Amino acid sequence: MTFRAQRLLVLGVLVFAAAPACRKKQPESAPTPVSNNTPPETCDQRCRDSIAAADAKRRQDSIAAATAAATEARNRAAAAMRATLGEKVFFDYDQSMLTDESRLALDRKLPILRANAALRLRISGHCDERGSDEYNIALGQRRAAAVKRYLMDQGIDAGRLDIVSFGEEQPAVQGGTEDAFAQNRRAEFEITAGGENLTAPR
């Protein structure tokens, strides 16, 4: 699961730059190739066949290119949606209350969750290393529960949201600095179902 989460993150980073551009782009429809190869007067059957074959090939290539472009655009859009779903939210020290910034990050997930009813998320709560190991398992649970409650309040069905707590067991960043602590006090999101054919929100 960690590995999946990491992969999601990496994908997210890779695609993020391209994301705003491709979200606006409509999938290109395959253009109908028009042949301007009018056969010359002297063209015999062999000659005409050859021209027709060339036209057919050109048409096929064009359709393939358009399909590939459409698939790529769809993949890019799906990756961008997955990145948005996987965007982490962060917490203050020993707190499970959502910050304004966390709410904005959760709001960005809402249209995708609404457009894809089969989507299920696992929300995992994490803590920095300063607290007690045992207390942090409960704190991580409270963080994940706070995220779940917010999404439910926005109309997402509770059955689509599982929560777990890793306490301080899986830090995102190693180290004992304030910055590392801040990055480790987080909730992460893993798509557990319905992530294959994501529909873009309208």
Place this chain on the structure above:
Amino acid sequence: MRFSTVRVLCLTIVMCGAARGARAQDTTFKQGVQLTLRYAPGTRPGIVVLPISGPHGDSLRAILQRDFDYGDRITIIPTDLPTVAAAAASDGLTINYPLFAKLGAAGLVQVTWSSDAVARVAVHNVSQQKVERTQDFPLAGDPNGEGGAQEWRLSVHAMADELESWITAVRGIAATRILYSSGGRIWQIDSDGANSTPLSGAAMAMSPSWHPRGSHVAYSAMGGTGNWQVILREAGGATRSLSATPGGQNITPVFSPDGTTLVYSHARESGNDLYAVNPFMPDAVRKITVGRGSDNMSPTFSPDGRQLAFTTNRTGRPEVYISDADGTNAELLTSFGGDQSYNSNPDWSPDGRAIAYQSQVAGRFQVITIGLRDRSPKRLTSDGINEDPSWAPDSRHIVFTSNRAGTPQLFVLDVESGRTRQLTHSAVKVRTGDWSLHLKR
């Protein structure tokens, strides 16, 4: 009582001398040490363990000496000095008591073999120049056997504990083991640092806890679904997960002193409460705390089973509370005040007098004990980050996690003298230690 004449003599000497002042600041002076002579530091009687014959004599002697040393109530007089070696070389019939007396020995431990697996132990009172007590100790297991070596060592530790009670009137703590978590597994280790053995497979497991008779171990582990479960493990190795409150989070289990109740922390979604259940028969689960969304965890029983101490953030910050075992009459035990206050992971001493816990001091956890009579906290550690204290059955030693030597490991502290030794030496982080009661007598 057995060495009453000597005690009168030695008490006088110790009380008058500077020895008492040399003891650690957090000492409560206890009478009852019998064999001290003037050469012994503090109130620790000097003991010579005479060389032991037979194929396992050397290892038996080494274990006894180490156990006495780790008990911190006896001073082992080394016999590698030529004079001691000469005195110790006597055949047991002609013991040179005056020479041992000069070396500071109050007593001698002499082990011979009654049969192959039965050690005959005589404890000599040096000042009275006589054998004070003799007993045969059958040693279980086989020092060379694959599985029998652990059992043999435990028998030797139990013998050391008994001898320590002859000499000091307080039973030793050698025949005990400490549970801990490391690398996601639960482990056990002998009190002297030998035989570290994994008890669970690789998973995310922590907070192990002994059944009072050593027959079971309970711990929390993350299951395949991502939920934390309480796992019960029998001594033989069979495990099952506790199903009293399925789903959600089930952590920090602890047995009651009579062994019939398991108290643990459960959260369905948000807010952990303590629950009690009999883990050995179908039983209705009882909710103990009413947290109303706060977290309540890390329980510990008073030795009479009537009260609990636990961590709760019901007033905002994590603090240690005490309540009756049914959750009523909860009151704040710790209070260092302020928004930065963080007190957690209590462990009730087996004599019932104190609770050890961890408290953040300048952002770092330190081990603190608080006396239940006067409620005055005493800080025991300062070097590095120190957490997860657990008392030994003598209510004098504490095992805890510390990063003072790098990667967090378990250390054992003698609360009276301040003497500390490192218990585990693992390449990876070691934590949440739990010290057993006596596993063999």
